[in-house]
Amino acid sequence: MESLNDTYTLSNGVEIPVLGYGTWQVTDPNEVVEGIIAAVKAGYRHIDTAQMYGNEEYVGKGIKECGVPREELFVTSKLNNKNHGYDKARKTVQESLDRLDLDYLDLFLIHWPVVKGNGGDWKQDNIDTWRALEELYDEGKLKAIGISNFAVPHLNNIVENCRIMPMVNQIRLHPGVTQEDTVALSHKHNMVVEAWSPLSPMENMEENTKVQAMCAEHGKSIAQVLLRWSLQHGFVTLTKSVHEKRIIENADIFDFELSIGDMDYLDSIKFDDLSKPDDFEDR
Numbered sequence: 448m449e450s451l452n453d454t455y456t457l458s459n460g461v462e463i464p465v466l467g468y469g470t471w472q473v474t475d476p477n478e479v480v481e482g483i484i485a486a487v488k489a490g491y492r493h494i495d496t497a498q499m500y501g502n503e504e505y506v507g508k509g510i511k512e513c514g515v516p517r518e519e520l521f522v523t524s525k526l527n528n529k530n531h532g533y534d535k536a537r538k539t540v541q542e543s544l545d546r547l548d549l550d551y552l553d554l555f556l557i558h559w560p561v562v563k564g565n566g567g568d569w570k571q572d573n574i575d576t577w578r579a580l581e582e583l584y585d586e587g588k589l590k591a592i593g594i595s596n597f598a599v600p601h602l603n604n605i606v607e608n609c610r611i612m613p614m615v616n617q618i619r620l621h622p623g624v625t626q627e628d629t630v631a632l633s634h635k636h637n638m639v640v641e642a643w644s645p646l647s648p649m650e651n652m653e654e655n656t657k658v659q660a661m662c663a664e665h666g667k668s669i670a671q672v673l674l675r676w677s678l679q680h681g682f683v684t685l686t687k688s689v690h691e692k693r694i695i696e697n698a699d700i701f702d703f704e705l706s707i708g709d710m711d712y713l714d715s716i717k718f719d720d721l722s723k724p725d726d727f728e729d730r
């Protein structure tokens with residue numbers, strides 16, 4: 448991995464850039480548009496949004512105004528939880544395309560699985576939603592399809608019942624949240640794993656002398672070390688900032704390498720407040 452333009456090849460041959468610009472919690476229209484313009488200027492070619500973020504319209508505007516042809520960008524969106532089910536999924540993917548003012552998405556994900564204990568048939572619900580994405584993929588509106596936050600039971604259910612295997616699983620990953628079983632199962636089925644919220648442990652690491660030593664050795668910030676950890680695990684890494692300086696800093700991670708010892712240490716870190724968040728518990 449040598450540059451921001453490096454890609455992985457998904458199981459269907461589509462190229463996905465290894466670093467993506469995230470847009471979660473950015474709802475101010477100007478911040479969304481300016482963030483995308485700054486990210487593209489810094490070299491990012493991969494943008495991640497979601498129906499749930501409420502910013503697809505502004506993401507679309509950023510794409511139009513960023514100065515790079517749409518075809519050179521990799522754009523992802525995700526299905527809101529309230530839009531599960533075959534009919535709603537089909538209808539609301541088109542609504543996403545309309546809001547973004549795009550003819551196709553490079554990747555579309557089921558944002559969260561329906562989980563056990565929701566009162567319905569969670570397995571069938573997820574299969575029905577997936578079938579809608581398979582059809583939209585066949586029709587060319589979605590160049591690749593995948594899942595997000597699918598832990599082992601949800602993943603197995605899709606794998607056993609799908610016609611088209613998901614190409615991506617996007618999950619929370621950073622030191623302290625390593626989800627080895629989900630990563631291994633995703634890889635076993637040829638999915639590229641994407642990492643969200645890679646910078647979550649930043650504050651918890653500020654006083655850590657081993658991490659400070661890593662930063663000093665490489666002349667990098669904690670954010671850059673965390674993003675590098677993610678890349679060296681082979682994850683497509685998504686990161687977000689609304690500040691141009693940080694957008695540039697977060698992309699400046701291709702000129703150093705963490706040692707095996709550094710990686711092992713970061714893999715082993717546990718945080719009392721971060722290592723067992725509710726949102727990825729095996730449901």
Ligand SMILES: NC(=O)c1ccc[n+]([C@@H]2O[C@H](COP(=O)([O-])OP(=O)(O)OC[C@H]3O[C@@H](n4cnc5c(N)ncnc54)[C@H](OP(=O)(O)O)[C@@H]3O)[C@@H](O)[C@H]2O)c1
Nearest residue numbers: 469470471495595643644645646670685686687688689693
């Ligand atoms: N599939 C899912 O369920 C899911 C869930 C969460 C996120 N995601 C996706 O993954 C993307 C990345 O996750 P995330 O938004 O949590 O991003 P992140 O990159 O892990 O963290 C972003 C936070 O760190 C700050 N920050 C960014 N760069 C920094 C730097 N160099 N130094 C200090 N602070 C810095 C940002 O603040 P400023 O903006 O103020 O700089 C922001 O508060 C999301 O934007 C979204 O697209 C997906």
